[in-house]
Amino acid sequence: VQVLMQALLLDPGYSHARYNLALALSHLGESRAEPDFFYQAIEHFQILIKEDAEDECVWNDWGLIMIALAQLVDDPTLNSQETLYFRQESEKKLMQAASLGYAPALYNLGCLYALGKQVEESLNFLEKAYTHGGLPPIKEIKVDHWLDNLRDVPAFRAFLKKIDT
Numbered sequence: 001v002q003v004l005m006q007a008l009l010l011d012p013g014y015s016h017a018r019y020n021l022a023l024a025l026s027h028l029g030e031s032r033a034e035p036d037f038f039y040q041a042i043e044h045f046q047i048l049i050k051e052d053a054e055d056e057c058v059w060n061d062w063g064l065i066m067i068a069l070a071q072l073v074d075d076p077t078l079n080s081q082e083t084l085y086f087r088q089e090s091e092k093k094l095m096q097a098a099s100l101g102y103a104p105a106l107y108n109l110g111c112l113y114a115l116g117k118q119v120e121e122s123l124n125f126l127e128k129a130y131t132h133g134g135l136p137p138i139k140e141i142k143v144d145h146w147l148d149n150l151r152d153v154p155a156f157r158a159f160l161k162k163i164d165t
Helices: 002-010 015-032 035-051 056-073 080-099 104-115 119-131 138-143 145-150 154-163
Strands: none
Touching: 002 015, 015 035, 015 056, 035 056, 056 080, 056 104, 080 104, 104 119, 104 145, 119 145, 119 154, 138 154
């Protein structure tokens, strides 16, 4: 993180350093369960999108950190509106990435809907990801904890069988 920050001090327009800094900050936020790192990452994603509004990877990764942030603050003692806001923002970012043609965003939308127990929507986006080549390897799908709410759903088990051929 410090090296990337130093690189941006030397060249604020170095977008690859900014992108990697945003990712590093989000990973740090996850590992330390600290929302402030996520907020710092979001600031960098905002700058990146101002520079290139059609960068589907930035939109996708921004959406993913919003999911992680929603999970981090999803605590009954916190305002549930905050969690809802992060999930809605995640959906917007991932939809934008998908509309720009980034097929893995379809899988990530499937995961987002699975987390929200929106089974039909989740399966719909998982099917779209499959059709457009946006699925990760089957081994990853089978252990992806974001899909845990689908494990007992017969249609999801059928989907796994279909893609595991």
